[in-house]
Amino acid sequence: MPRSAPAPLVVVGDTLLDTDVEGRASRLAPDAPAPVLDVTDEHHRPGGAGLAAVLAARARPDGATHREIVLVTALGEDPADARVRELLAPHLTLVELPLHGTVPVKTRMCAEGRPLLRVDRGGGVVGEPTEAVHEALAGAHAVLVADYGRGVAERLRGHLADLAGHTPLVWDPHPHGAPPVPGARLVTPSAAEAAALSPPDPADPSAHRDGETGSLHGHGRRGAALATAWRSAAVAVTLGRRGAVLARPGDAAPLYFPAEQEAEGDPCGAGDCFASAAALALADGALPEEATHEAVRRAGVFVATGGVRNPDLWQGTPGTPGRPPQPDRGLRDARALAAAVRGRGGTVVATGGCFDLLHAGHVGMLQNARRTGDCLIVCLNSDVSVRRLKGDGRPITPQADRISVLAGLDCVDAVAVFDENTPERLLRELRPDVWVKGGDYGTSRLPEAAALEEWGGRTLLLPYLDGRSTTALARRAAVTRRSDPHGAEQSP
Known part of the structure; x- marks a missing residue:
């Protein structure tokens, strides 16, 4: 008898449409001291919770029994929302909340791969959850909340609080969002987010809010304080190319997980990769320590192999018949x-x-x-x-x-x-x-x-x-x- 696929990982949160406008900037405009971008290409991809869900879906090798990924998010009826549905369809099961407005669109203007300007537009009000949303949450083996402060996590907060009592739940927070629900198995703020979400640490004055500086002990203290305040089992503070520190409530000696490789490249999406890898590991029975180690490793590989610009990321889904295996x-x-x-x-x-x-x-x-x-x-x-x-x-x-x-x-x-x-x-x-x-x-x-x-x-x-x-x-x-x-x- 064939073995049935494991129960799904449900990703909950705000999906965005990320657009990269590529070109060359070799001259200034005659009417203002601003560079002129000669556009050569344009790329669209899901961002926010949508990217986290795609990364979770892509984490399984070809031909292997992989865990179904269900994305619970809010979408409207704008052409941008239709584009997001089209981009997500090959990778996962989509369950929608109504969105009164349009999906947020973030457009990066890039000259030879370097961002010059970002333009944000769109947004709306998240509507009431449907019966399909209730069913998706009830059937979750594990949950990842990718909160981008746009209303999905807040709308489902009561359901998520109930799930945290008996289901592995990872919460990727945002300074504009609400705090994680009590009982989260793991919360994954970046160093900058942890600094913004906690009071200044007089014992670590070097801890600037750029996410890269500050002592490891300072990051660990903030993680432990946030774990206590949020009543979460553990907090993993991500440090970019330095790795991550994992702290528990009241922890005086947090664990440090250094990056396994020097990953040079565009870090866009690395936080989503970290959170999705940690959620998959917890869904497979890992401890928070094991999940953090795996998340640091996967985030490093993600950046080193091109990040969101890696074309392999968007080509079909794992195990799709007829899809050629990806090289080792x-x-x-x-x-x-x-x-x-x-x-x-x-x-x-x-x-x-x-x-x-x-x-x-x-x-x-x-x-x-x-x-x-x-x-x-x-x-x-x-x-x-x-x-x-x-x-x-x-x-x-x-x-x-x-x-x-x-x-x-x-x-x-x-x-x-x-x-x-x-x-x-x-x-x-x-x-x-x-x-x-x-x-x-x-x-x-x-x-x-x-x-x-x-x-x-x-x-x-x-x-x-x-x-x-x-x-x-x-x-x-x-x-x-x-x-x-x-x-x-x-x-x-």
Whole structure:
């Protein structure tokens, strides 16, 4: 019997229409000291709660059973409202409250990607919730409130307060909106919003309201004070490229979650990404600490891959039949790195393996491999590939952890995963100049040697340190587990 899809995540809040007008500004107007924008393109996308809901819908991989996303929002009858419906339709289930007026429209004028001016228009009064709204809220497995201070959260406040008592609820607040309902599992203000929503902190005079400065302890104190005032289980104060701090009511030592990567790019929508990732994690049973860690990671990836300007974000929905699978992020990075190094005449080096229980022999070989060229790409066997090659019980370390450990080494520039027994297909995509293997191989035993010959790649064998192997480490770990607390081995 096929497994039914999990109950939905319901996103509640104010949807906007965001428009980017792109162009070039190379001259000033003759009648005023203002730049003239020569328009080259125009893009429309849902903003506010609409963007948060789309990001939640896009967070599941292709072909996987994914949680339905339901957006409860207010829309009117203006052409802008019709455009929002059209943009949202491929991604989620839309449940509407009546809007007496028009959806807010925010237009950014951008010269070569840099905003020059923003024009805001539209807005209206949110009407009474329909029976469909009541049903959507009653069927929610988890709720994300993306409050932009335009009236949807306030109109549904009583229903949301009832849900908070028994349903995971994430509240993304706004200085112009009402406080979160008591009992929210997690509230996610930015540093600037937390400063605006709380009194000045005399112990942290450096905490300006730009969202980036101020001490981590100061942000944590504000988060703890807001958690107490709002009667929420936890508050995650987002700090942009610095990550986030998580505080509970009265917390004297909040948790700090640094960003895992330097994400350069347009941060527009990163807060919506953070809140939607946290809500999905809580819906899947995560603790607030785990949800915050996942949200920091996803927000960083979102910005690094182009943010709201990334075209992959708007192409269909996960699991849609006929939609081509999106390329793996690690493979995209590895491809781009290899092309860039080759483009400047450098030497691309690659190596591969399971790297299960990374040991000193691995590290020494990787360091030596990096010294032979200008970049090192590690081709990593996936969990499925390791299990097929090594048998049940392997890998000992799951794929995500193996990627994290390898990527943390200074000598490794990129990690790409492959599912097959050997990396021939991946090598044909990367086309390295040098393919490095540990000294326990012979060239006659390398099935990828023929592939390397296609573009003139060379195989290089490097020695491992004697006596180091994953198998030996696993055996010693098994013996240790059978030892008594004082270290004396017991008979099997």
